[in-house]
Amino acid sequence: MKLSNVIVLITLVGGLMLTAALWGGRPTVPDERMEAKMPFVRVVTVQARQIILHVHSQGTVQSHAETALAAELSGVVSHVAPRFHAGGFFRAGEVMLEIEASEYSTRLARAKAEAAAADMALAEEYALAEQADHDWLEFGNSPASPLALREPQLRSAKARVLAANAEVTEAARLLEKTRVRAPYPAMVRRTAVALGQYVAPGGLLADIFSVEKAEVRLPVEERDLAFLDFDALSMKGKLEAPVRLHGRIAGRQVEWQGRIVRSEGVFDTQTHMVVLVAEINDPYALEGRLGQPSLPMGLFVEAEIAGRTVDGVVALPAHALRSGTLWVVDDEDRLRPKSVRLLRLDAKWAWIDEGLAPGDRVCLTALQYAVEGMRVRPEPFEEVATSTENRISEDL
Helix, strand or coil, X not given: CCHHHHHHHHHHHHHHHHHHHHHHXXXXXXXHHXXXXXXXXXXXXXXXXXXXXXXXXXXXXXXXXXXXXXXXXXXEEEEECCCCCCCCEECCCCEEEEECCHHHHHHHHHHHHHHHHHHHHHHHHHHXXXXXXXXXXXHCCCCXXXXXXXXXXXXXXXXXXXXXXXXXXXXHHHHHHCEEECCCCEEEEEECCCCCCEECCCCEEEEEEECCEEEEEEEEEHHHHHHCCCCCCCCCXXXXXXXXXXXXXXXXXXXXXXXXXXXXXXXXXXXXXXXXXXXXXXXXXXXXXXXXXXXXXXXXXXXXXXXXXXXXXXXXXXXXXXCCEEXXXXXXXXXXXXXXXXXXXXXXXXXXXXXXXXXXXXXXXXXXXXXXXXXXXXXXXXXXXXXXXXXXXXHC
């Protein structure tokens, strides 16, 4: 080997040894600096639970029944009840107003007199018919005709008694109609007559509505029908589903309990929604149940209809889901994507029934650049876990 080649080889080996020595003696980067570059992420440990799905809607409270109360006879209003005004309450059968009854009292007295006369005429006719039968048996020598035995006269007398009694019944009915009574537990919406005013048959007296029950029409989207525990479009069977209503009165949130009692059974052509009807008993708390606030007619309320009970569901904040994928943090604190199946998604919550295992730590922090295998520093987010727990507890 030539001397020049040996020199070159020695130079290269020396350079490599020097480079290795320099590389081995470089200062190491502290672990703290590496950890400082790993982003903090908030995580929540999921647990599958049994939940009751709710369908949300809203509507206006209206009465179960409304009536335009009309006069059945003519006359002057002779008396009005003290509560005969807008907002006045009457129990079923309670007198609301009275129409002058003297004419109808006279008519009843005449009808009773006619009935008494008809009864007397019938008694006389019985006596005459009995005498005619006796005389014919004693003196007659041929079969007697019905007329001779006074059979037609007896039938006529009986008919007059029936007609007279019917007149008494009708006169008594008209006299009773001079007292206008509430047909059901009712509240007056508006009055149309006053004391001393003349009314004619069919004339409007007042608009009233039932306070026995209230109803709320709740439109439900087609996609939400799958979460209900009954067939909202079926006309068979009876719908019974709890519903929770809440609205604001005097600046505070108030809650009432009701139930779904029926469906209108058709889709609205404009909104493509089907209407369910909720019923609330004793909306004005007139039965004295403690703690129940009044539910006034016309109030706008929001509703939560209790739906299907589902097992093995995980509830997470909706923002944790990104394009149908969740990021979970594994045991080595590395990000891993997971595809999940959504049972339901609303503005606040994502309800997941497939794709997550108990104990998975779901990343709630929105990272600008999330890469599979990326190391992070997880931080348990107890607030979300607690609020999720509370929401599930409310559902149950």
